[in-house]
Amino acid sequence: MIQKYPSALLENAVNEFAKLPGIGRKTALRLVLHSLKRTPEEVENFGQSIISLRNEINYCKVCHNICDEEVCHICSDLSRETALVCVVENIKEVMAIENTGQFHGLYHVLGGIISPMDGIGPSDLQIDSLVERAQSGEVKEIILALSSTMEGDTTNFYIYRKLSGCDVKISIIARGISIGDEIEYTDEITLGRSILNRINFSDSFKL
Amino acid sequence: MIQKYPSALLENAVNEFAKLPGIGRKTALRLVLHSLKRTPEEVENFGQSIISLRNEINYCKVCHNICDEEVCHICSDLSRETALVCVVENIKEVMAIENTGQFHGLYHVLGGIISPMDGIGPSDLQIDSLVERAQSGEVKEIILALSSTMEGDTTNFYIYRKLSGCDVKISIIARGISIGDEIEYTDEITLGRSILNRINFSDSFKL
Numbered sequence: 001m002i003q004k005y006p007s008a009l010l011e012n013a014v015n016e017f018a019k020l021p022g023i024g025r026k027t028a029l030r031l032v033l034h035s036l037k038r039t040p041e042e043v044e045n046f047g048q049s050i051i052s053l054r055n056e057i058n059y060c061k062v063c064h065n066i067c068d069e070e071v072c073h074i075c076s077d078l079s080r081e082t083a084l085v086c087v088v089e090n091i092k093e094v095m096a097i098e099n100t101g102q103f104h105g106l107y108h109v110l111g112g113i114i115s116p117m118d119g120i121g122p123s124d125l126q127i128d129s130l131v132e133r134a135q136s137g138e139v140k141e142i143i144l145a146l147s148s149t150m151e152g153d154t155t156n157f158y159i160y161r162k163l164s165g166c167d168v169k170i171s172i173i174a175r176g177i178s179i180g181d182e183i184e185y186t187d188e189i190t191l192g193r194s195i196l197n198r199i200n201f202s203d204s205f206k207l
Numbered sequence: 208m209i210q211k212y213p214s215a216l217l218e219n220a221v222n223e224f225a226k227l228p229g230i231g232r233k234t235a236l237r238l239v240l241h242s243l244k245r246t247p248e249e250v251e252n253f254g255q256s257i258i259s260l261r262n263e264i265n266y267c268k269v270c271h272n273i274c275d276e277e278v279c280h281i282c283s284d285l286s287r288e289t290a291l292v293c294v295v296e297n298i299k300e301v302m303a304i305e306n307t308g309q310f311h312g313l314y315h316v317l318g319g320i321i322s323p324m325d326g327i328g329p330s331d332l333q334i335d336s337l338v339e340r341a342q343s344g345e346v347k348e349i350i351l352a353l354s355s356t357m358e359g360d361t362t363n364f365y366i367y368r369k370l371s372g373c374d375v376k377i378s379i380i381a382r383g384i385s386i387g388d389e390i391e392y393t394d395e396i397t398l399g400r401s402i403l404n405r406i407n408f409s410d411s412f413k414l
Contacts, residue, residue: 004305006267006298007275009260016256019249021241022234031227033299035257036264036273042226043261047254049223050242053216054250057243066243068214091213092240098211 062133064109064126066091074098074107081105083140085133087159089113089147097145105143108133113146113155122158130159134166141169148175269340271316271333273298281305281313288312290347292340294366296320296359300352312350315340320353320362329365337366341373348376355382 005011010032017028035043059065060072067073074080074094084105088094094107110125133139144159146152160170176194177186186194212218217239224235242250266272267279274280281287281301291312295301301314317332340346351366353359367377383401384393393401 004302006279006281006301007260007264007273009256009263009275010273013256013260016253019253020238022237027229029299029302030229032257032260033297034228035261038261040261044258046223046226047256047258049216049220049254050239051251051254053214053220053239054242054245054247057214057216066214066217068216072213074213090240092236094213095211095236 060109063107064111064129065094065107079104082138084143085130085139085141086143086145087130088145089152093145105141108142110146110155113151114158115151125155127159127162131162131166134163134168137167139168141171144170144172270314271318271336272301272314286311289345291350292337292346292348293350293352294337295352296354304352312348315349317353317362320358321365322358332362334366334369338369338373341370341375344374346375348378351377351379 005014013032013035014025014028017023017031018025020028023031035046038046057066058068058070060067060070060075062071062075065072065074069076081104084103085108086097086103086105087108087110088097089110089112091109094109097103097107108126108130110127110130112120112125114120114122114125130142134142142159142163144156146155156172163170174197175190176197177183177190183191212221220239220242221232221235224230224238225232227235230238242253245253264273265275265277267274267277267282269278269282272279272281276283288311291310292315293304293310293312294315294317295304296317296319298316301316304310304314315333315337317334317337319327319332321327321329321332337349341349349366349370351363353362363379370377381404382397383404384390384397390398
């Protein structure tokens, strides 16, 4: 079905919105038409917010999290455990872990995971700087917190090998059944892992 | 759950995206982070497209459809039936009807429908200019193509009364069961209407 737009400006805006992930042409049109009901100032603020973000954003030179200054607010927070570094894929995961309130160390944002299908190799990721941090002597433990997928496992193993010469403990986040899950509906691989990785019952009280 | 954003620029962009209809904070974050993977030029084009649209858009002085010139491409198309005017709520409906390929007249975009709940009264809509078009003598038939809701019916009736003095035929789009609908699952009001508004079987071949 060919959509005939009554205006080239409208068509251009719809095309631009439709480039966003998960936004089809119908949704794009709805979003664009909504902006016609807003004031020019509101639309200006909207458009400029994303342009400014793209042009002015910095990446923390320590952990590669995005930030407004040279070093992010987590890396510059003196109350955090600087000997503990959690390796994550992207800044979304930093935010997710921060929201748990359970982690008080620092992060290291890889900027992706090794995925030959998408053409992402180790050199595209912040792995060398992770090795440097590990060799600096300040870090005692590195926690791998990548997705439990084939790509995540590949990346975990690659990092594990790269860090083999360093004097740091390398740990990985626990995999098991989710809190609130029913055993009956848990997939068998997760269930099998959760049995192999069982912990002392008395230890589970302490969490 | 309080989301701590690592950057004020990021937070501002997420806030702006979350103002779009149907976009929550999680989706907003996903869309904003996606833009960090695009080139600054692409993001500039995206942001400018909506700003330009808002600042430069025109409304056709005849039918109030949006357009780039003074008069839209439909109103200025000499091959269309100028005696036939289809009244619609918004430009989305113009596009939807154009896509059917079944209508070759002109449009009149009201810019909304009468909705006391939303504070929209007749004076907020392009009804006076519709009456002017009807009085001009050029229009022979006005087709009401508003949604089949209480607001749509109210607006239809209001327009019908306003046009009562004009020498134009006023018609309304057919309401009945949708093509492909099963009788069993059709709501009873629609089904009842479709029986009352039945047409000659031989006429149905012609469509």
